[in-house]
Amino acid sequence: MDTQRWTRRQVLVGGVIGMAGLVAPREAARAQSRPAPPAAAAGTLKIGGDLTVNRMGFGAMRITGSGIWGEPKDAAEARRVLRRAVELGVDFVDTADAYGPQVSERLIAEALHPYPQGLVIATKGGLVRPGPSSWVPDGRPQHLREACEASLKRLQLARIDLYQFHHIDPKVPLEDSIGELARLQKEGKIRHLGVSNFTVEELARARRVTPIVSVQNRYNIADRTSADVLAVCEREGLAFIPWAPIARGSPDILESSAASKALEALAKAHGVSVFQAAIAWLLAKSPAMLPIPGTSSVAHLEEDVAAARIRLSASELAALG
Numbered sequence: 001m002d003t004q005r006w007t008r009r010q011v012l013v014g015g016v017i018g019m020a021g022l023v024a025p026r027e028a029a030r031a032q033s034r035p036a037p038p039a040a041a042a043g044t045l046k047i048g049g050d051l052t053v054n055r056m057g058f059g060a061m062r063i064t065g066s067g068i069w070g071e072p073k074d075a076a077e078a079r080r081v082l083r084r085a086v087e088l089g090v091d092f093v094d095t096a097d098a099y100g101p102q103v104s105e106r107l108i109a110e111a112l113h114p115y116p117q118g119l120v121i122a123t124k125g126g127l128v129r130p131g132p133s134s135w136v137p138d139g140r141p142q143h144l145r146e147a148c149e150a151s152l153k154r155l156q157l158a159r160i161d162l163y164q165f166h167h168i169d170p171k172v173p174l175e176d177s178i179g180e181l182a183r184l185q186k187e188g189k190i191r192h193l194g195v196s197n198f199t200v201e202e203l204a205r206a207r208r209v210t211p212i213v214s215v216q217n218r219y220n221i222a223d224r225t226s227a228d229v230l231a232v233c234e235r236e237g238l239a240f241i242p243w244a245p246i247a248r249g250s251p252d253i254l255e256s257s258a259a260s261k262a263l264e265a266l267a268k269a270h271g272v273s274v275f276q277a278a279i280a281w282l283l284a285k286s287p288a289m290l291p292i293p294g295t296s297s298v299a300h301l302e303e304d305v306a307a308a309r310i311r312l313s314a315s316e317l318a319a320l321g
Contacts, residue, residue: 037089
């Protein structure tokens with residue numbers, strides 16, 4: 001029989017260790033029993049080899065005023081939308097300094113900073129807004145530097161995870177614009193670089209200057225003009241971020257086309273909105289796809305994210321082309 005006496009400290013420490021041994025498995029069990037957030041149903045995508053995000057993102061363009069200009073009609077609702085997106089498992093938020101301008105970035109910081117671990121904020125520079133209906137390219141290196149540094153301040157970030165060149169300026173060689181962003185990346189202000197509104201040839205030119213990890217182009221069921229760019233992204237391991245992921249139309253009817261009509265029939269068969277079916281199609285179309293549907297309404301946000309759970313059969317996907 002062991003007659004060694006334990007000190008009071010040994011008893012206390014032993015008790016704590018023993019309790020920890022009981023608590024840890026319980027916490028692990030609880031974590032395993034928690035349902036995955038809705039956005040996780042879309043699966044994941046790795047950006048730049050080191051940023052893993054759910055493939056259901058959020059586009060923060062429409063949290064601004066009418067015409068993507070000025071303050072939103074309901075700023076409190078805009079902030080609720082951003083917070084609810086994160087609660088639903090969205091960990092990729094896309095914005096730009098031109099949205100507002102500046103309004104979208106500021107609202108993101110107001111609603112979400114300090115940012116939860118794993119949340120990727122992607123922004124863009126290269127378009128300026130002289131007025132509500134104007135989008136003017138400005139790819140001058142000096143402007144891009146100033147725009148990036150201003151975005152860092154508004155977003156309250158030390159480094160932007162994904163900075164995208166918003167649009168080529170026909171007055172400035174794209175190599176000059178991308179070259180300046182590469183310099184900002186070397187200075188530690190940008191983690192990864194992406195491009196937007198690029199053709200296959202323009203993407204190749206940019207990649208000769210510096211690594212590019214993503215392309216953001218218009219792409220949806222009714223507009224597939226960037227199919228060749230999507231193919232490059234699939235082959236080269238780049239993320240493809242479709243803007244306007246839902247073709248223009250009412251909540252029930254998309255732009256008129258054969259594919260749109262087929263999508264409307266599919267939505268009816270699944271008992272979902274045609275907009276949800278459009279998002280589900282994007283997710284099923286390619287593993288490189290990272291849809292970023294945007295809205296200024298919590299209710300619409302929840303509907304969009306719920307589309308991550310819709311599964312299309314091979315025959316349904318083939319019918320949509």
